[in-house]
Amino acid sequence: MVYYYSHLEEEVQKIYQRLGFREPTDINMVEIPRYFDIWIDYWPGESRNINIKGLRTIFLQEGMTLEEVWTTFAHELRHTLKHVGDQNRMHYLFREYQEMDANRFMYHFCMPSFMLLQIDPLPTFKETIFYLANLFKVDYKFAEKRYIDFLNKKKAHLFAYC
16 A cells, blocks of 8 residues: 655654664654753743744743653644744734644654554554553553544545545
8 A cells, every 4th residue: 555645744753764763662752852942841820932043942831741841842843843933922813823833743742653653453443542552651541542543544544536
């Protein structure tokens, strides 16, 4: 079966290839911000990112689970790498666009398609989701949504040229 990557999937794959991450066990949240020269800090407020005179920092809310830290980091990473401006001062539609873009990136970054293509499903859907959640260090609901989206895209390719 031929799988056609979207631009976002290609972008995520290129990032991981540059970092030398080929499989889920390679993913290292310490190396990613180091590669992009981004500081990570924890604070009691809501997670966010700032860029002051080129000093890029992602502030992660204290008290989150490891899974929440990973997915929130991916969301904020997209803002740090691609978005500009103060969301408090921008039009609400543009702010919504940035949030949707960061969420799409988060799902693909935490569970990249090129890695999902290498994984054989387990006997049941539920077992597969538990396995993927553990493998990619995300929670069950996150893994379920991402895997369903992935399977739907994969299935769409089968019928695209009928």
